[in-house]
Amino acid sequence: MAEIIRSVKGTRDFYPDQMAFRTWLYNHLRLVAERYGYQEWEAPILETLELYAAKSGDELVKEQAFVFEDRGGSLVALRPELTPSLARMVAQHRQQLNLPLRWWSFGPFWRYERPQKGRAREFFQWNVDLLGSTSLNADAEVASVAASLLSSIGLTPDEVVIRVNSRQFMELRVAEIGITKDFQPAAFRLIDRVDKLAQSKWLDYGQRLGLSYSQLTALIEMLDDTDQWRDSEELCEFFQITEYMGTKEWFEFDPRIVRGLDYYTGVVYEARDRFAKHRAILGGGRYDNLVSEVGGDPISGTGFAMGDVVIQLIAQEFEVIPDINPCRTQILVTLFGDESIVQSNNIASELRQNDLRVEVYPDVVKLKSQLRYADRQGIPIVIVLGPDEIEAGEVSIKQLVTGEQSNIPLARVVQTVRKILESE
Known part of the structure; x- marks a missing residue:
C-alpha cells in the first residue's frame, strides 16, 4: 500500500466538524459587522512583494511571508495580512468609493511561523476597517465591533480584556526619557517584546538596538505606570466614547500595547484572555498614512484583525461553543x-x-x-x-x-x- 501523502506543515484539514465551527464563527462575524453597517469585501490571495515590503515592516516580509518568483520573474507573496491590499484597492478606485468606508472580510492568510499552540502557517482572519474618518468616534466604533463579537459568541469582560494604548502618546512618552525620533521605531519593537523575553534578554536586545542602559531602565519604569493614560486627551476621549457605545467594560489601558507593525499612528489595542494563557486574540488600531504610501490620496483609517486559531482555543476553554452538528440534513x-x-x-x-x-x-x-x-x-x-x-x-x-x-x-x-x- 502506498504511503499516505501528508498535508503541508502548518496547514489544517477542515473535516465537517471543524468546518462547522468555522461556519458558526463566520455567522457571528457577519451578524456583528452588519449590525454596525459594515460591508463584506475580499482581495486577491497573491499580491506583489513590493506591496508588503513598503507597508508591513521588515520582520513580516523577510521572516514570515511566503515569497516566490512567478513564471514571469516577478516576486509575489501569499498574503500575510490584508491592510496593504485594502490600501491598494482604495487607492485604485478612490473616486468611485463613497467615504467613509466600512468594510469587513474573512479569508485565508499565510505566515511562515513555527507551528505551535495558537499559531498556524495557514489561518483564517477577520478584518474590520473604517476608512475616511479621523475621529476618535471611528476608533471607538471599530474597537467596539471587536468587543461586540466577543460578547456575541458568549465571552465576558471577566474572561477577555481589550488592552488599549496610543502610538502618538507613546511617542511623546519615550521622547521624554531621551529616546530620539530615529530610535523610536526600535523602542516600539522593544516595547512590543517586553512580555515575550526575559528581562536580561530584553535589556541585551535593547542595547543591540542602540538604546542606553539608563534609557532602558527609564522605559521599564514608564511601562509600569498604568495611570498615565489620564494625561492623554486622545485616550480619555476614546474611553469616554466606548462608554457611550456601551462597550467600556471590555477596555483597559496598557502601556505595553504598541503593535508590532510600522503603520500604526494613533490608538492601538489587543484582546487577550485575562489569564494570559494564549497569544493575542485580535489586534488593531489607527493608520493614517497607509493609503498614501501606495500612491493614493491621503485617507485615514482604523481597523483590526482577528485570527481563527486563538479565538477557537479561547471559545473552547470557556465552553461557549454550542453543540454543532455538521450534518444539517433534516x-x-x-x-x-x-x-x-x-x-x-x-x-x-x-x-x-x-x-x-x-x-x-x-x-x-x-x-x-x-x-x-x-x-x-x-x-x-x-x-x-x-x-x-x-x-x-x-x-x-x-x-x-x-x-x-x-x-x-x-x-x-x-x-x-x-x-x-x-x-x-
Whole structure:
C-alpha cells in the first residue's frame, strides 16, 4: 500500500466538524459587522512583494511571508495580512468609493511561523476597517465591533480584556526619557517584546538596538505606570466614547500595547484572555498614512484583525461553543430497490422544493443499516418507502429522537414533516 501523502506543515484539514465551527464563527462575524453597517469585501490571495515590503515592516516580509518568483520573474507573496491590499484597492478606485468606508472580510492568510499552540502557517482572519474618518468616534466604533463579537459568541469582560494604548502618546512618552525620533521605531519593537523575553534578554536586545542602559531602565519604569493614560486627551476621549457605545467594560489601558507593525499612528489595542494563557486574540488600531504610501490620496483609517486559531482555543476553554452538528440534513429517504428509486427521489425532490434538507440513501442495503446511518449523522426524520408503502400509496415516517413511527398518505408528507420539525 502506498504511503499516505501528508498535508503541508502548518496547514489544517477542515473535516465537517471543524468546518462547522468555522461556519458558526463566520455567522457571528457577519451578524456583528452588519449590525454596525459594515460591508463584506475580499482581495486577491497573491499580491506583489513590493506591496508588503513598503507597508508591513521588515520582520513580516523577510521572516514570515511566503515569497516566490512567478513564471514571469516577478516576486509575489501569499498574503500575510490584508491592510496593504485594502490600501491598494482604495487607492485604485478612490473616486468611485463613497467615504467613509466600512468594510469587513474573512479569508485565508499565510505566515511562515513555527507551528505551535495558537499559531498556524495557514489561518483564517477577520478584518474590520473604517476608512475616511479621523475621529476618535471611528476608533471607538471599530474597537467596539471587536468587543461586540466577543460578547456575541458568549465571552465576558471577566474572561477577555481589550488592552488599549496610543502610538502618538507613546511617542511623546519615550521622547521624554531621551529616546530620539530615529530610535523610536526600535523602542516600539522593544516595547512590543517586553512580555515575550526575559528581562536580561530584553535589556541585551535593547542595547543591540542602540538604546542606553539608563534609557532602558527609564522605559521599564514608564511601562509600569498604568495611570498615565489620564494625561492623554486622545485616550480619555476614546474611553469616554466606548462608554457611550456601551462597550467600556471590555477596555483597559496598557502601556505595553504598541503593535508590532510600522503603520500604526494613533490608538492601538489587543484582546487577550485575562489569564494570559494564549497569544493575542485580535489586534488593531489607527493608520493614517497607509493609503498614501501606495500612491493614493491621503485617507485615514482604523481597523483590526482577528485570527481563527486563538479565538477557537479561547471559545473552547470557556465552553461557549454550542453543540454543532455538521450534518444539517433534516430527512433521510430510504431506498429498498429498483422499484423504489423513482418514488424515493420524487419524494425527496418535493421536500427540497419546499426548502427542506433531504438525503436519499444511495445504495440498496438493509433498513437497519440505513437507520443506523441516519442516527450517526444526527438526522432526526427517516421516511421509509418500501414495497408495502408503495402499494398502499403512503410512507412511514420514523422520528429517531422519540422512536415514534406513523404511516401517512403521500399527499401529506410535506405537511407532516414540517409539523414534526416545528415541534422540535
